[in-house]
Amino acid sequence: MKEKRFLWLILLIGSALSAQIKGIVVDEYNKPISYVNIWVENENNSTTSEENGEFSINCLPNKNLIFSAMGYEKKTVNAADAEKVILKVNAFQLLEVVIAKRFETREIEIGKVKNETYQAFDNGPRIDAKFFPYNPKYKRTRYIKKVNFFTDNQLESASFKVHFFMVNPDGSPGDELLNKDFLVSVKKGVNKTYFDVTDFALKMPKTGIFVGFEKLIIEKNKLEKEVTDSNTNKTTIQKTYFPFVLYNFVEREFVYTFSGGKWNKQTKQDIANPSDKMTVYEPAINLILTN
Numbered sequence: 001m002k003e004k005r006f007l008w009l010i011l012l013i014g015s016a017l018s019a020q021i022k023g024i025v026v027d028e029y030n031k032p033i034s035y036v037n038i039w040v041e042n043e044n045n046s047t048t049s050e051e052n053g054e055f056s057i058n059c060l061p062n063k064n065l066i067f068s069a070m071g072y073e074k075k076t077v078n079a080a081d082a083e084k085v086i087l088k089v090n091a092f093q094l095l096e097v098v099i100a101k102r103f104e105t106r107e108i109e110i111g112k113v114k115n116e117t118y119q120a121f122d123n124g125p126r127i128d129a130k131f132f133p134y135n136p137k138y139k140r141t142r143y144i145k146k147v148n149f150f151t152d153n154q155l156e157s158a159s160f161k162v163h164f165f166m167v168n169p170d171g172s173p174g175d176e177l178l179n180k181d182f183l184v185s186v187k188k189g190v191n192k193t194y195f196d197v198t199d200f201a202l203k204m205p206k207t208g209i210f211v212g213f214e215k216l217i218i219e220k221n222k223l224e225k226e227v228t229d230s231n232t233n234k235t236t237i238q239k240t241y242f243p244f245v246l247y248n249f250v251e252r253e254f255v256y257t258f259s260g261g262k263w264n265k266q267t268k269q270d271i272a273n274p275s276d277k278m279t280v281y282e283p284a285i286n287l288i289l290t291n
Helices: 002-017 136-140
Strands: 019-026 037-040 046-048 054-059 064-068 075-078 084-086 107-110 118-120 127-132 143-167 173-176 182-196 209-215 222-228 235-241 244-252 254-259 262-267 278-283 285-290
Touching (some): 037 054
Antiparallel strands (some): 037 046
16 A cells, blocks of 8 residues: 555656746747757657747656757757757758759659558657658659648648658768748548659659658647546546658558657668568658659
8 A cells, every 4th residue: 555655646746747848949149949849858759849939748858859950950948947048050052953844744653552451540740651662764854843642630720840851871861952941721521632853853762762751739730628537527628739641550660750850760670570570560652753
């Protein structure tokens, strides 16, 4: 009995020490930075800054927060000192832009799977990436014209980020191919939506490409619902963030997820009974290539 009381005391103390950390993320010119990915270090606890740069997250004041956003240097800050977080612009070298004549007389869609079994997950502001390997036949359709996402959304409109990553020599996601956020919105319902990326002049790299989906934990994407426990009759507010990107259950040799401010790789060695390939949930993303 004493042990149970002691356990409850520890839980109560931990709950009391946890606090809602509020702050704002700005650049070096004091301009708010929207949709910053914010994680509690070494925990599965995360959020996203709002359009005005403000954020709130529940955690212990002595924990560290990791701030990550496209075009800015990643920064780790103690939660107690996160009232105002300043991110520095990431110095990068612009790639050479080659203007080529586009015909758009051919199109092929890549990324389709044989068995389209779909599943949705309510995950945090992590990036789930799908790898598209290069094929010599893409030489005649080298430009990426559209990117397609299969989503489930219960709001009138919800937004998320799309990322395009180069491939590092070790096969991991590398630098972003765009130097600004690509924010898109989807309508209510379960839909396949094609987003035109023609203006970005993206070519299919010979090393392949990673395309990622990042959920935004922001007020605009939030749906609140009262849920009553049938056993205790206790009512709580359930918060769900949309849209859900649907996933295919497929065989792959590896899968990459960006969370906690870093890329995490899962391979067949990470599962209990590794075979030639492992079965993973991969975001349902397709690309349309053109000439």
